[in-house]
Amino acid sequence: MDASQYSRLTLLERVDFADDLALFRLQADEPVHFTPGQYATLGLSQNGSDRPLLRPYSVVSAPGQEELEFFIERVDDGSLTPHLWDLSPGADVWMRDKIVGRFTLDTDRTYHLMAATVTGVGPYVSIIRNQLRALRTGSLDAPSPMLVLHGASRSWELGTYREELASLADRADWFGYVPTISRPWDDPEWDGERGRVEDVLRKHLDAADFPLDDTAAYTCGHPQMIEKAQGIFERAGIDEEAIHEEKYFA
């Protein structure tokens, strides 16, 4: 393997939210720089091959840290993810040195409406953590208003991101968070929004009252949600070039 293009990361921990959903924390040797919203290419060595088996994953942590966070779903018949679940803390994971992608904050617009299925919340969390840090350090005076819609079948699949984003929404007037659950019968304690992201999107888009000619819309995760949400954004009057997508699979 040509190790010059890759960094060796160390698995610190895996935090399970469900059998097939977990947060992975990985340690790099030095701070890792990227634009929030971008993805890293992670992989594991394969016997007899000079190239690791690689897949792209959105970085959830903010840039400039040695610790990297990812929110990953295990695909049972997938090539890579079942092996990620076999790893113990201390294991090596390779990462391509270039962190890339264009799913970053649209700086031509002031307002940001972000729709995600499950792990698709990752890029938004990185963007939001970065904005919070910029406000704290004084490098940003005026926060960009943001609304995140985050869907899953059951509430625990939203992971610790639900608490993190709901708590931010309680204290920051520039931020809103709507978690929504599509299988409430599996989750009898749930008293929040019900339905898929695309079922409740228009209602929350209207309630946010963002000026549509100054609003960027983002969709990330499941291709079906992305397709439906984009139609809703377009019909609501958001400019086509202000609608952004990160499709996790075809």
Ligand SMILES: Cc1cc2nc3c(=O)[nH]c(=O)nc-3n(C[C@H](O)[C@H](O)[C@H](O)COP(=O)(O)OP(=O)(O)OC[C@H]3O[C@@H](n4cnc5c(N)ncnc54)[C@H](O)[C@@H]3O)c2cc1C
């Ligand atoms: C830019 C980008 C960013 C991504 N970021 C993330 C991320 O942050 N977290 C994350 O979990 N995944 C993310 N993905 C998906 C990820 O790269 C892999 O495709 C996924 O982890 C499956 O890899 P695998 O090798 O286990 O399965 P593969 O062997 O690659 O896939 C097996 C089959 O499963 C399908 N499939 C892949 N993912 C899913 C899924 N989630 N649900 C149902 N079917 C699926 C594939 O289309 C294929 O048919 C991202 C993808 C892209 C393109």
